[in-house]
Amino acid sequence: YTRALLARIAPDARVVQTVGYPVVFGQVRSSDQNAPTLIVYGLYDTTPTVKDEWTVDPLSAPIVNARALGILLVGRGVNNHKGPVLASILALEALLAEGHSSPVNLIYVIEGEEEIGSPSLAGFVEAYRDLLEQAQGVWLPCMQQNSAGSMILRRAYKGILFGTLSC
Secondary structure, rough: HHHHHHHHOOOEEEEEEEEEEEEEEEEEOOOOOOOHHHHEEEEOOOOOHHHOOOOOOOOOOEEEEOOOOOEEEOOOOOOOOOOHHHHHHHHHHHHHHOOOOOEEEEEEEEEHHHHHHHOOOHHHHHOOOOHOOOOEEOOOOOOOOOOOOOOOOOOOOOOOOOOOOOO
């Protein structure tokens, strides 16, 4: 399903097998020969649904009045990355449908093991290293709306952390 969605904008969209769950991969090329390249990272896996944590059916995606937050969509994956990755695909599809080109080259990498620590992603990265190294950046779509109704779009994550934990 995720591959079919990505294929709406990326003609080479495919499912790449790994030792675990596959990666959905595809590219969108800009008509600008000098356009930078951006990796769009996302995920299609979810944590288990715990029945006691939901006041609505998490798979029904109802629009509800959450009093303090106002009217909003409640459902599995509407936040995190699934909804925002879909939004990026649909936005680009609309841009392309109007005859425009993507302003940047995009490499979509949508994995299925993020919720368990991405154990197969390293193998995918190694197999596609030459292509992935062409990117100048990575975007993790995670758009949200605050309680005032303003859109929040994170533009950067900075830093790196190395550590050792001994128990």
